[in-house]
Amino acid sequence: MSKDIYVVVEQRSGAIQKVSIELIGEACKLAADSGEQVIAVLLGYNIKDKADMLIHYGASKVLVIDHPVLEHYTTEPYVKAVTKVIKDCDPNIVLFGASSIGRDMAPRVAGRVHTGLTADTTRLDIDVKKYQEYLKTSTSLALQPERVDALDTSDRYLKMTRPAFGGNVMATIVCRNYTPQMATVRPGVMEMPKKDTSRAGEIVPFDANLSMDDMNVEILKVVHDDKKTVDITEAKILVSGGRGVGGPDGYKPLRELADVLGGEVSSSRIGVDSGWIEKDRQVGQTGKTVHPNLYIACGISGAIQHLAGMEGSEFIIAINKDESCPMMKIADLGIVGDLHAIVPKLTEAIKAYQRSQTL
Amino acid sequence: MKIVVCIKQVPDTAEVKLDPKTGTLIRDGVPSIINHDDRAGLEAALQLRERVGGTVTVVCMGPPQADVALREALAMGADDAYLLSAREFGGSDTYATATIIATALKKIGFDLVITGRQAIDGDTAQVGPQIGEQLRLPQVSYAEELDVDGDYIFVKRQFEDSAHVLKVKMPCLVTALSELCEPRYMSVRGIVDAYEKTVTVWGFDDLKNDLNPEWIGLKGSPTNVFQSFGKKMRDPGTLLKDLTADQAVEAIMEKLIERHII
Numbered sequence: 001m002s003k004d005i006y007v008v009v010e011q012r013s014g015a016i017q018k019v020s021i022e023l024i025g026e027a028c029k030l031a032a033d034s035g036e037q038v039i040a041v042l043l044g045y046n047i048k049d050k051a052d053m054l055i056h057y058g059a060s061k062v063l064v065i066d067h068p069v070l071e072h073y074t075t076e077p078y079v080k081a082v083t084k085v086i087k088d089c090d091p092n093i094v095l096f097g098a099s100s101i102g103r104d105m106a107p108r109v110a111g112r113v114h115t116g117l118t119a120d121t122t123r124l125d126i127d128v129k130k131y132q133e134y135l136k137t138s139t140s141l142a143l144q145p146e147r148v149d150a151l152d153t154s155d156r157y158l159k160m161t162r163p164a165f166g167g168n169v170m171a172t173i174v175c176r177n178y179t180p181q182m183a184t185v186r187p188g189v190m191e192m193p194k195k196d197t198s199r200a201g202e203i204v205p206f207d208a209n210l211s212m213d214d215m216n217v218e219i220l221k222v223v224h225d226d227k228k229t230v231d232i233t234e235a236k237i238l239v240s241g242g243r244g245v246g247g248p249d250g251y252k253p254l255r256e257l258a259d260v261l262g263g264e265v266s267s268s269r270i271g272v273d274s275g276w277i278e279k280d281r282q283v284g285q286t287g288k289t290v291h292p293n294l295y296i297a298c299g300i301s302g303a304i305q306h307l308a309g310m311e312g313s314e315f316i317i318a319i320n321k322d323e324s325c326p327m328m329k330i331a332d333l334g335i336v337g338d339l340h341a342i343v344p345k346l347t348e349a350i351k352a353y354q355r356s357q358t359l
Numbered sequence: 360m361k362i363v364v365c366i367k368q369v370p371d372t373a374e375v376k377l378d379p380k381t382g383t384l385i386r387d388g389v390p391s392i393i394n395h396d397d398r399a400g401l402e403a404a405l406q407l408r409e410r411v412g413g414t415v416t417v418v419c420m421g422p423p424q425a426d427v428a429l430r431e432a433l434a435m436g437a438d439d440a441y442l443l444s445a446r447e448f449g450g451s452d453t454y455a456t457a458t459i460i461a462t463a464l465k466k467i468g469f470d471l472v473i474t475g476r477q478a479i480d481g482d483t484a485q486v487g488p489q490i491g492e493q494l495r496l497p498q499v500s501y502a503e504e505l506d507v508d509g510d511y512i513f514v515k516r517q518f519e520d521s522a523h524v525l526k527v528k529m530p531c532l533v534t535a536l537s538e539l540c541e542p543r544y545m546s547v548r549g550i551v552d553a554y555e556k557t558v559t560v561w562g563f564d565d566l567k568n569d570l571n572p573e574w575i576g577l578k579g580s581p582t583n584v585f586q587s588f589g590k591k592m593r594d595p596g597t598l599l600k601d602l603t604a605d606q607a608v609e610a611i612m613e614k615l616i617e618r619h620i621i
Contacts, residue, residue: 104500107485111492116581119483140589171587178581216497221524336600
């Protein structure tokens, strides 16, 4: 019988990616509800020494697949290795980060073992009571409690919730007739677990029958720090400037804030029309519609055309001198104040916090 | 060289609105478009054909109305078009969709398959790789540059923090980012020609010899929608005034930490 929750751990140049730790934390919560164990699958080359850390964050066991063909990510060797784990171990659930690597690998694994895969999930539930609580407090189903109460509370399938239609609707997906139940999970959504260096677990090498011939593409070049074309619709975090930034130089502190948050800079129409910033960064009716997890509106009053382009943001922080402007009315957190004083200090505070949180 | 481009007709999600009462989608009057990434993939295919010769075939699975999307692709310059449309195909998830499209692709034949990275309605980015899997093709997803030399393609593939330049022997599959190419407009001549060309429609019977009916459609899909709902309407937020800059920073930091943004 299929059992246990497997997390496919992502590393890049030997560095474990944060999303994988988030997944171990989430898997531990699910495992507590289902009475299962969390097993991490670590793939790469010369990465054995990273396994301890996965135990410290909550995995009961780490399967280590260490092979030179896994040094850089390419699809086929990784898919072959994860498929072998699934065939040999028969997991109940397999989770991947919804990163560019996870979303390249997971669909092929699901295809190869013939099971379902839910993309880019933002919430996972086994326990129906917790799921009902979520539906009643955080979704439009709050208005239809009878529909929520009608759910079968003995259901032990994984309920995988994700946004669709550009974030306009949410859907919960199940995979009842095939195993494992698989999902990719959006980075930055699940809570980071606490590290406990006293936690013990099993570290087991796993032989996936890999060879260098499994690589069916040739990597000619690895390019780092490549200057990419900006697509603000892809950004998870946007620091956006309006009239209040005052001029082209006013975007510099916004850019620094965006950099420490791993986000992008965007703008209301005035910044673009005044030539302060590039056109491809404009949010709004004539610009782009964005749905970031966080939108920080700096000195943007919030014309209706601008709001139309960003009201789908998950969390909105507005910094503005004018407390009566429309942006303040839709913001989750409105700060009445001077962005020129607040933004640089915020950047410094985030840097200090991040230093204190380094793995 | 025979290039096949898979396209999807999608509702323009920027135009989709939610009924604030029921949390359901209001799709009436929402225009249907060719998915952005797919259109970029089509443009890349047309440019490759202009450089090295060959043909560009477009394939779309969808309802009969998706004919419009294929006509548009023909008007941009595609050579021929296939619409995969049948009641049996309805309700397919990514696995089932990929199964159907892969079966059609086997019948059509190809050297290079191009799909968009992801569709703006489903946002799964799974159908491209799963077509690749069904056909056992090497794949390169997130292509931002694409070139061909002899039997090989050269692709620059984007990750969050880096890019790989890859060399892959055809046949293979590439998923395109919108950034790959700026799509051309339809030409007047192209539009006229598009309506003189034939869009080949394949239903279940045309593919059934190679298609397991248990693996397609709503019943054959491993995943099913359990619930769908809207996000909760925005609660009125917190408004803070008369703060010093440090107090303001503190208030913001608290929210960023609480929401696991940092």
